[in-house]
Amino acid sequence: MPASGPNDKFTNMISLHLRKPFAKGGNRLCFVHPDNRGMCIKVARPGFSPAEKRSRKGFPKNLKPLNRFDDSQIEHEVLSTIHAELGDEVLDLIPRSYGMVETDMGPGIVTNLVTDEDHQISITLLQYLWENGLDAPIQKSLDQFYPAWQSLAVPSRDLLLHNIVVQQTSLEAGDEKQCRLIVIDGLGWSDMIPLARFFKGLAHVKAGRKIKNMKGRVTSLLEAKQSGGSWGIHGFIDPKKRIIS
Ligand SMILES: Nc1ncnc2c1ncn2[C@@H]1O[C@H](COP(=O)(O)OP(=O)(O)OP(=O)(O)O)[C@@H](O)[C@H]1O
Ligand SMILES: [Mg+2]
Known part of the structure; x- marks a missing residue:
């Protein structure tokens, strides 16, 4: 059983903070979903939360709503829209979004994890x-x-x-x-x-x-x-x- 995080006592919040991300981008950390090895959860890196990103912007960009600084939320909307508009064929070229989840490291997007035939992460x-x-x-x-x-x-x-x-x-x-x-x-x-x-x-x-x-x-x-x-x-x-x- 994975250890619980400080905030997940009373919710279904997914605990990631004690796990090691398999990859790190400029903005986000990528984890294998603790409950589904075929899925990936991406969350903002510490210091890159929507609020922190907005606070670094000057006027007028800092007037944009907070969710416009949430890369994962935006990615969920974009992946869903592209899939709806271009059809299943596009899933040969991009991941499928399974929506947003709450984690102890902030909101995360769930997508399929791309793996090789030997089951290692691509x-x-x-x-x-x-x-x-x-x-x-x-x-x-x-x-x-x-x-x-x-x-x-x-x-x-x-x-x-x-x-x-x-x-x-x-x-x-x-x-x-x-x-x-x-x-x-x-x-x-x-x-x-x-x-x-x-x-x-x-x-x-x-x-x-x-x-x-x-x-x-x-x-x-x-x-x-x-x-x-x-x-x-x-x-x-x-x-x-x-x-x-
Ligand atoms: N669905 C996936 N399956 C396998 N590997 C993935 C997947 N999504 C991300 N990765 C790995 O995680 C890394 C970082 O992910 P991602 O590019 O989404 O982060 P980011 O912080 O948004 O990137 P950037 O630095 O471009 O802003 C990728 O370079 C890739 O190696
Ligand atoms: Mg990237």
Whole structure:
């Protein structure tokens, strides 16, 4: 039985504070759901709660309601809206949101946890490319991902390589490895007035632009590796944390 947190005596609050996150982004911590190993809960990192984020903003941005600073709440709305508008096909490319939960580390979003065939948590595209280069399975998955993303016109901000995970299957010896790319962060309409949401043609153009920039990022990363550069701050999972216990 997991230990209870200080605030969860009388509620169904999920206790995370004694658990180790499997990954950390710039804003959030990611945990395996204590009650369902196939799910991921993302909560704000300490110091990055909606109230703390709003307090660091100047006028007029600090007038926005508090829930507009809650990345997980926004992500839940975005994932649900994209799924409703683009249909089940989009779930090949993005996670499904199972809604928000209360945790002892603040509100969290529950999504499916992306894992490989060997049941370990999938690594990011950044980590994959850094460790393996542009091998045949990842090239094939990129060749499938680029047109699929553009033809569905999935709304996103920049497609950053640490916000895409690589699901690896057929890891048995002798089998050809297969990779699938899933974008786990940075989704949605970035503009104040999301014209691309209502004009499909514009959505395709925008998605095409994101893909072009993503191709540039893949090339830059491989060049950085070749010239002895670094990969950045986030996007690597410690191998020990990939194991779901
Ligand atoms: N559903 C998932 N399945 C597997 N791994 C995931 C999932 N969601 C997130 N991750 C891992 O957790 C890391 C951090 O998650 P995420 O990008 O959502 O955090 P963030 O703090 O919002 O990121 P950013 O720094 O881009 O703002 C990812 O880079 C990825 O390795
Ligand atoms: Mg991220």
